[in-house]
Amino acid sequence: MELKRREFIQIAAMTAATGLAGSMADRARASGAPPLPDQPDIPGVNWEKAPCRFCGTGCHVQVGVKDDKVVAIAGDREADVNKGLLCVKGYHVGMILYGEDRLTKPMARREGQLVPIEWDEAIDIAARRIMESGSKFGFYISGQSTIPEGYAAQKLMKGGLSNNHIEANARLCMASAVTGFLSTYGVDEPASCYDDLDTCDTLILWGNNPAEMHPILFSRVMDRQARGDKVTLIDIGTRHTRTTERADHFLKMQGNGDLAIANCIAQQLIENDTYDHAFVEKHCNFRADRDPSKAFDSVIDHDTYVAHVKEAGASGLFGEAISFEQYKKLVSYYTPEKAEELSGVPADQLRMLADVFADKSKKIVSLWCMGMNQHTAGTAVNNLVHNVHLMSGHWGKPGDGPQSLTGQPAACGTVREVGTLAHALPGGRIVAKEAHRDHAEGFWNLPKGRVNPKPGYHTVKMFQMLSTPTDQGGDIDTVWVQVTNPGQTLPNTKKLFKAKAELKDKFLIVSEVYPTATTELADLVLPAAMWVEKNGIYGNSERRTQQWFKMVTPPGEARDDCWQTLAVARRLFELGHPGLKDKDGEYLFRINDEDGKEVPYWQWEHYYDVNVDKALFDDYRRFTFMKHKNVAPYDELVKHRGLRWPVVETEPGKFRETRWRFVEGDDPYVEKGAGIQFYHSTTKDHKAQLWFRPHQWPAEMPDDALPLNLVTGRVIEHWHSGTMTMRIPQLRRAMPGAYVEMNPDDARERGITNGDMVRVTTRRGELNLPAWINGRANPQRGHVFVPFFDESAQINDLTLGEIDPFSKQPDYKKCAAEVTRLDQPHPYSREVVQ
């Protein structure tokens, strides 16, 4: 029996409502009322756990399945992250599977048209093209790929094809956080966890709007406030958002002002002698980009900074050691008055913020996400925020420490841990180091020298090369995109992606679930299974690795992304590609059954004969021990709503997760008596690095012709490019299209009122949008905001492709723009001309 769509919606709604009630029950429980059942009781519905498909928070949902269909979603009350609650997207997550235009058949472009073909042919076309392309092939995956998908792609590229052109869209999202962690602590990923939100008394939001982007985490704090806890919210940003509405202080800054603000806090801590002497003495070294004896600018423009970095070469990320005295001299420039000039934040507020950090009795959590990462000085500002926590000693205690958030469900798990980036190997290792390559070759049983030592192209470069004609040096001719939509999410998409349309010798393979801006230019479309239509493992922003099982059959001929990668790998093996054999001549991705017999899982009908996810994950798991990022074994993950690494075996069969890294008593790798130990310190002395990074101006500053600054971002209803959420009727109705948010004064000067159609112009292009003034959020004077979820109004045609010189992450938050009113009223406008 097939449930009709309407019935499905009704059941989803009904059960989700039980989820809502569930959150109240927790409070009722304290008063002695009996708890609600964990899952709604609906006849014939089976329930299983899965992490939510959307953001990096990593909530767990209970998925109700009946007759091979997801019919209900409820918040998972056993999950630590969300405790039974879900956000507006999470309650509807089941419906992402049932949009009307799911791709269900492989398609190849013939004479300009995509025509249906069979899977065997599709796999053969992909394999032959990859074989022919050799080093001109790039693999572009995602922070939404599962860990086994990422690992299969990684092993195929780096271990099999000796090709390092593998990237993931997390480059656009997390790369600056990674370089920030690496250069400060010597190892990636946050040391703290979400538990801190339950105990902190001050929450500082650095260009972060969790009310819309991480609503469950924000509700954790709001819920405490509602129960009478005093939590002071300090919001630092360019835009008055829903988060700001709840904040106690709003520090309204100009673009890149965060650099000056953080440097100013350091200056104040030193000037007032309120920094934590013992902590700094014991746990910190000082560093700067370059030797301070060379001329050192306190304020620098983007191009000069890039030139400095280039001069320093590959070691630039790790800078040069300086003394405390030198550091003190360097930051002394950033007095509150100077910082006010640079950031736009009044000096009094800066002093207030410095006093907050100076107060040892406070417990401070800093949160940040894209505001700091999508930044041409992203690495620098990440370092500086770690700085202020380290200097003030607000570090490594429950409720007291910096926490970087991710936007995607496996940006940490798949991209940062598996290392699906052009320079990385699994487990936090890099291709440039011989010892690391040797290790990988050892694990994979490869001949020495198989892993290419030269890093591949980063995302922006890869797509730039794809979109550049071959005779003009565009040396990427084939890209395989999985689980992401670069056609809408790359910056400056006209140049970096859409230009490919004219280049007939370039080839784009896209594994997708729905038609997108990316499939529009695809030469080969592979229909993919998604979320609970396949097995999977994600890793969220607090190092929590989360597993789920396949629950329903994918529609039509859609198949797992991981199967697609492995089927192409097998085809390459059959075509005689030497890289698909290990040094003993065995197939690189051989998986045996219990009797030691090889399973032909590359044939779709045999793919689920064995748990391929488990085989790949346990293969990958060995890598994670090398940098103390030990993930739990697959079978342990099955039992839990995620476990936070490092997960260590305390006694046989018993595993313990870690909440606070580098902290004695919780992190098993900290030596006894050390208190706090940064055991991956870049200086090998167990100390973190306190960085001096100069204030930098944005890469593109507003000027007379383009006097506004364009910021892009998300809205609560939609997730990224809207491929999934725009197919959920409730969410689409609640937020059906993009708009430009303007400051009322900027609008008035231009004769623009609410609902007017306006034209947004930048140096890359123009886009017509309705204006929204005094709406959900309010940008400050000189700033406009446009969300990027809308396929019919792609703001990334206009954004800037400039990148952070270390992390190679583009800046989506700052470029020069102008907004003008269109003469014709919008055709649907209710505006009556009087």
Added chain:
Amino acid sequence: MSRQARPTRRDVLFGRLGAAVRRVGPKQGDELKRAVIQGRHCLAYRELMCSTCYERCPEEGAIVMDRGIPSVVADRCTGCGDCQGVCPAPVNAVLMIRAQPVIQRSKP
């Protein structure tokens, strides 16, 4: 009235956004209704930061927000039903009720 003089947030996006709203009422001949927000279904009551009905209500002052919680001001509500059409809660939190209570008179 000049356009600049009334940049009200209530005219928001009545272009594209308005077009996609599922119109649920009132049709001609229907009796007058009022919207009521039911807290037990409303996401905002769970601190989930939803304000869609408030943002999209076409009548100035008909839905007000207090500490993130929306409520309908009955005197200002015209019963257009837009808020019900846009409510993204898993169970629609907006109930359209009769504007006037029906009073049954007992026979003398």
